[in-house]
Amino acid sequence: MARWQPDARERLQQAALELFAEQGFAATTVPAITARAGLTTRTFFRHFADKREVLFAGEAELPAYAERLIAEAPAGTSPLAVILAGLRAVAEARFEGRKDTIRQWRAIVATDAGLRERELQKRAALAAAVRDGFHARGLDPTRAALLAETSTTLMHVSVTAWLETDDRRLADIIETTLATLRATLDA
Amino acid sequence: MARWQPDARERLQQAALELFAEQGFAATTVPAITARAGLTTRTFFRHFADKREVLFAGEAELPAYAERLIAEAPAGTSPLAVILAGLRAVAEARFEGRKDTIRQWRAIVATDAGLRERELQKRAALAAAVRDGFHARGLDPTRAALLAETSTTLMHVSVTAWLETDDRRLADIIETTLATLRATLDA
Numbered sequence: 001m002a003r004w005q006p007d008a009r010e011r012l013q014q015a016a017l018e019l020f021a022e023q024g025f026a027a028t029t030v031p032a033i034t035a036r037a038g039l040t041t042r043t044f045f046r047h048f049a050d051k052r053e054v055l056f057a058g059e060a061e062l063p064a065y066a067e068r069l070i071a072e073a074p075a076g077t078s079p080l081a082v083i084l085a086g087l088r089a090v091a092e093a094r095f096e097g098r099k100d101t102i103r104q105w106r107a108i109v110a111t112d113a114g115l116r117e118r119e120l121q122k123r124a125a126l127a128a129a130v131r132d133g134f135h136a137r138g139l140d141p142t143r144a145a146l147l148a149e150t151s152t153t154l155m156h157v158s159v160t161a162w163l164e165t166d167d168r169r170l171a172d173i174i175e176t177t178l179a180t181l182r183a184t185l186d187a
Numbered sequence: 188m189a190r191w192q193p194d195a196r197e198r199l200q201q202a203a204l205e206l207f208a209e210q211g212f213a214a215t216t217v218p219a220i221t222a223r224a225g226l227t228t229r230t231f232f233r234h235f236a237d238k239r240e241v242l243f244a245g246e247a248e249l250p251a252y253a254e255r256l257i258a259e260a261p262a263g264t265s266p267l268a269v270i271l272a273g274l275r276a277v278a279e280a281r282f283e284g285r286k287d288t289i290r291q292w293r294a295i296v297a298t299d300a301g302l303r304e305r306e307l308q309k310r311a312a313l314a315a316a317v318r319d320g321f322h323a324r325g326l327d328p329t330r331a332a333l334l335a336e337t338s339t340t341l342m343h344v345s346v347t348a349w350l351e352t353d354d355r356r357l358a359d360i361i362e363t364t365l366a367t368l369r370a371t372l373d374a
Contacts (some may be wrong), residue, residue: 007339078374121306142348146368149340157332178372181333187265 001167009047009057011037016054017101020108025115026052052118055105059122062090063129070133077132079143083151084174087158091170095159109172154178196234196244198224203241204288207238207295212238212302239305244291246309249277249318259322264328266321270338271361274345278357284344314339341365 015036019028030051034041048054060182094140095102109115126152131148156178162170202223206215217238221228235241248371253273260269282289296302318335322328349357 018239045204051267059346080372115309116311119302120311121304124303124307142344142364142367143371145344145347146340146371149344150368152313152370153333153336153340157329157336160332161329173317176335180329181337182369182372184330185267185365187267187335 008037008039008043012039012044012047013054014020014056016051019109020055020074021104022056025108025112026048049156055115056122058094060146063125066126066132067136069128070130070137073137077181079137079139079147083130083147083154084178085125087174090113090155091158091174095162102159106163109118122158123152135175151171195224195226195230199226199234200229200241200271201245203238204291204295207242208291212299222276239302242296242302243305243309245281248308250312253313254301254316254320254323257317257324266324266326266334270317270334270341272337272362272367274342275358276340278345282349282357286350293350310339310343313319337368341368 014032016028016033019032019036028032028051030041030044033051033054034044048057069086069089070082074086109119127148129148131144132145134144139147154174154177158170158174161177162168164172165173197218203215203220206219206223212224215238217228219232220238220241221231221243235244256273256276260272262267281350296306314335316335317338319330320336321331341361341364343358345361349360352360
C-alpha cells in the first residue's frame with residue numbers, strides 16, 4: 001500500500017513541466033511523469049484526469065473565486081476598483097515568485113493546439129464568471145461584458161510584459177497596462 | 188453531371204442553419220442538409236470540409252483582411268481610428284441586414300461545446316492578426332496586444348447589444364460601446 005505523499009501533487013507537476021519542456025508535450029507519457037517524480041500512476045490519477053490537466057490544475061476554482069470577490073466587494077466600490085483589487089490579489093498569490101515556472105508553462109502551451117484551445121476555454125470561463133458577477137451586482141449586460149473581457153485582457157497582456165522584465169512586480173505592471181489602455185482608447 | 192449551381196453555397200448555408208435550429212447541430216447530418224437544399228453531398232464537400240465549417244465559412248479570410256486594413260491605413264492615423272474604421276467596415280459588409288441569421292447563428296453555437304471552442308479560436312486568430320498588424324506598424328507589443336484584444340471585445344459586445352435592438356446600426360453601437368468602455372476605465 002502506497003504511503004501518503006503530502007507533496008505528491010507538486011512533485012508530479014514539477015516532473016511533468018520538466019518532461020514537457022525537455023521532450024515535448026505529445027511525446028511525454030504519464031508513466032514517464034510518475035517515474036521522474038518517483039510515484040505510481042495510481043497516485044497520478046488520484047490527482048489529475050490526464051497529462052493535460054496537470055497544466056491546468058488549480059484553475060478550476062478561479063471563476064468561482066472571481067465571482068465571490070465581486071460579490072463580496074463593499075457596496076459603492078467602483079467596478080474597476082473591484083477588478084484591480086482582484087487582479088492584484090491573483091498576481092501576488094499565484095504569479096509573484098513563480099516567474100520561471102510560468103514562463104516554462106506558457107512555452108509548453110504555445111507548442112500544442114489542444115493546449116492553446118484549453119487555455120482559451122480557461123480565459124472564457126473566467127470572463128463569464130466576471131460578467132455574471134457584475135451582472136449580479138446590478139450592472140447592465142454591456143458594462144458587465146466589457147469589464148469581464150477587459151480584466152482578462154489586462155491580466156494576460158500584463159503577464160506577458162512581466163515575463164520579459166527582471167525587477168517589476170506584476171501588480172505594478174497591471175497598473176501600467178491599464179494606463180496604456182486608457183491612453184490608447186483616448187487617442 | 189451536376190449543373191453548376193451559382194448559389195449552391197448560400198443554399199447549403201441556409202439549409203444547414205434551418206436544420207441546426209430545428210433539430211440541433213449534433214442531430215443534423217450532411218445528407219439532411221443537402222436534401223433540404225436540393226443538392227448533392229458531393230456539392231456540399233466542394234464547399235465545406237464538414238458541417239461545422241458551414242457555420243464558420245467566410246471567417247477564414249478575416250485575419251488576413253484585418254492585417255491588410257491595418258497595413259494600408261494612412262501613416263499618422265491613430266491606432267484607435269484604424270480599429271474603428273475596420274470595425275465599421277465589417278459591421279456594414281457582414282452584419283447589417285443579416286440580424287436574424289446572426290441571431291440564429293449565435294443561438295446554435297451556444298448549444299455545442301465544440302462550436303463554442305471553434306468560435307473562441309476564430310476570435311483568437313483575429314486578435315493575433317490585429318496584434319501582428321500593429322506590431323508591423325511599429326507599435327510596442329503591449330499596445331499592439333491591447334488593441335487586438337480590445338477590438339475583438341468591442342465587436343463581440345456590440346454585436347450582442349445590436350441583436351437586442353430593433354433600429355440602431357451596429358456601427359453606431361460600436362461607438363457607444365467604446366464610450367462605455369472609456370467611462371468604465373476612467374471611473
